[in-house]
Amino acid sequence: MMRIDCITLFPELIEANISAGILGRAVERGLLECHTWNPRDFASGNYRRVDDKTAGGGPGMVMMIEPLRETLKAIDAAVPASKHVIYFSPQGKQLTQKRVRELAAMPNLVLLCGRYEGVDERVLHHVVDEEISLGDFVLSGGELAAAVLIDAVTRVQDGALNDAESATNDSFEDGLLDHPHFTKPNEDEWGSIPEVLLGGNHKEIARWRRKQQLGRTALRRPDLLAEMSLSAADQGLLAEFLAENTSN
Ligand code: 9WO
16 A cells, blocks of 8 residues: 655646546555645745745745645645655656556655746655656646656556556566557558567467567667676577568
8 A cells, every 4th residue: 555645836737647546546445545635735925926036136936945844844744654755856866667567656746846937956865765757848837757766666566557557567677668569450541560479379379479679679779688697598589579670
């Protein structure tokens, strides 16, 4: 059982995500408990301001310390256990499936979603344990990144996936990209299904899929392959793939 507390000015973005599909089912199964906290509810004054002008001038607003501190106090009161606090921004370290597994083993995560130009830097220094990026691009806020993390850590929880779903999840776990997938019709104006997949020889099918995984990883993500040490059998499959699929 994993508990996630998400600090966000747009709770509906997080809540919509956890109510459907595999995540919704994980909540029903008691594998995931997710709560949202809106700093607006902890802001003071008639206007309940959560942002202010960036110090030093220039365009854009920054999320203020005080409402975030009050929100964190409320979370501390609700969750006395120790919590790993994550902030999402392009300045963070890029997320990997390995890190997803490590985070998924933590019982209590707090996800801080920035808006505007982000949060006051002192919040990052005093409460944030880890800054995570999904890649080199900019969003309008941290919520969609948080939703991605919630999805990734939930689907690796024991019991989150049914048997049929688990098999497809295995591909990235061994460091390789997925192989191609097909479904009927066998013949279509856009092409036909590779014959080996229709023959019913499960050993041959597994061999073909492994070969595709190795070959696609070599062609599309050579950086991933460079980090691995391939068995002699895999090296043979890859050589076969490259001989069949490269023109020189
Ligand atoms: C907003 C802005 C407005 C005026 C001038 C400069 C500005 N920079 C930003 C900005 O980068 N805002 C970020 C929005 C602050 C942190 C939360 N936001 C965010 C997270 N955008 N993109 C991400 C993100 C998170 C994880 N992986 C990729 C992107």
